[in-house]
Amino acid sequence: MNQANVKVSFYLKKSEADVDGNCPVMAKLNIGKYSEAAFSVKMKVPQSRWISGRASGKSVAAKEINNRLDEIRAMALSIYSEQSAVRDGVTAEEVKSILLGMASEQETLLNYFRQFISNFEKRVGVNRTEGSLRAYRNAYNHIESFLKWQYKLSDISFTALDRSFIDKYDLYLRTECHLAPGTVINLTVQLKTIVGEAIADGIITAYPFMGYEPIRPKAVQKYLTDVELQRLMTTPLHKQTLYLVRDMFLFSCFTGISYRDMCSLTKENLSLAEDGTWWIKSARQKTKIEFEIPLLDLPLQIIKKYSDTASDSRLLPMYCNSNMNLYLKEIARICNINRPLVFHAARHTYATEITLSHGVPLETVSKMLGHRQIETTRIYAKVTDNKIDSDTKTLNRKISEHFTVVI
Structure with a gap:
């Protein structure tokens, strides 16, 4: 329905005139033929000063009254236009409620x-x-x-x-x-x-997303398999820059530390335990959740290789994330890894291929990744076919040790 079907008119409620002859001004809103609502505009006008739905005369009071009536008409039409733009069947009472502030x-x-x-x-x-x-x-x-x-x-x-x-x-x-x-x-x-x-906050009560289900993207494997990881580690590269990017990616693969957190690491984050194990202790930049990760041999070699090469006393030399991802795509092509490779895939690889697939409990993986909830870790850590095969063989061996079946 267009605005031509919406009419706002004003009249005096003469039955409630005061002793001086001043009558309350009423507004009447019509939408189509059958939807109507009336309400007071909280003003009074002498009956003698009212002609054709307007205050007559050129006095300041008459101009103020007419300006206010014009504002009310414009507001009513605007509310109707806004409401009818997104749904059908807007009623005069609904417009009135919004206009008068009766609706939260x-x-x-x-x-x-x-x-x-x-x-x-x-x-x-x-x-x-x-x-x-x-x-x-x-x-x-x-x-x-x-x-x-x-x-x-x-x-x-x-x-x-x-x-x-x-x-x-x-x-x-x-x-x-x-x-x-x-x-x-x-x-x-x-x-x-x-x-x-x-x-x-009590502003609305109805939930507009009820029944809405977005089209979800097709699941894409985000971690590297053990074969792809081995290929990445052993394939010769033709530029020193690519070697550096590969090494930083591998550091993340074997520690699970994200790009942003790697950029903030310093030597202060390194800690040597009594048993001789080196640890990285820090907190996620994103969530401020603390994490502690024991360093495997490969990340220790990378730290030693790039010792004192990073600026501002950082632990590792890091390029900007966009450049890292561009170089990783080139590395993937050289290593015959046939899918887009981004730096964050290293974190998924650590969760799936480095830890979970080698028997590290999900709860431990979650703590090392610095996740607040274990449900988040489940997004990263996927159970691979090799893990299922290995667990099944272990289960079969344990059952054979405990049960004897006579057939």
């Missing part, structure tokens, strides 16, 4: 999102990270662009958020922004967080 859902999405980001900024460095802040700002920008593209609106009230809105936003991210399924999931999860905060 008057808070708008982007305004609330800005408040959320402002509060988030204050927690960066305490229990939130700069990276997460950037992600929420990115999500805000996508929603802002979506509102302009889909509805020609600069903001929208929470009352307009329903399943239809979510589906349209999902489609917009996939078809207009050409984003990958994983990115779409991240952006919708961030919107879910904002909606959840609004529900907790």
